Amino acid sequence: MLAITETISEQADRDLERRVANYLAGRHVPGLRHLAVEARNGTVTLRGRVYSYYEKQLCQAVCRRVAGVVSYIDAIDVSYVSMRSPALAS
Secondary structure (H helix, E strand, O other): OOOOOOOHHHHHHHHHHHHHHHHHHOOOOHHHHHOEEEEEOOEEEEEEEEOOHHHHHHHHHHHHHOOOOOEEEEEEEEOOOOOOOHHHOO
């Protein structure tokens, strides 16, 4: 039985997701590599957690630079890492 083929718009969405994910990974910021990227008709949604507000802003800037991104939905949480040692937290 033949597999159902994706429509042209679904293929374009998958291609956009791949390009955004690759661009994020190319920024050499470890936290950006583990974000979920979803695209639908040119609207890109990023989900996940980063460690600083700077990384969150970087995601927005990177996303806007990828060709084909019409709009951006920010679903990224910032999880600040404590600089205190667990041994000192008693």
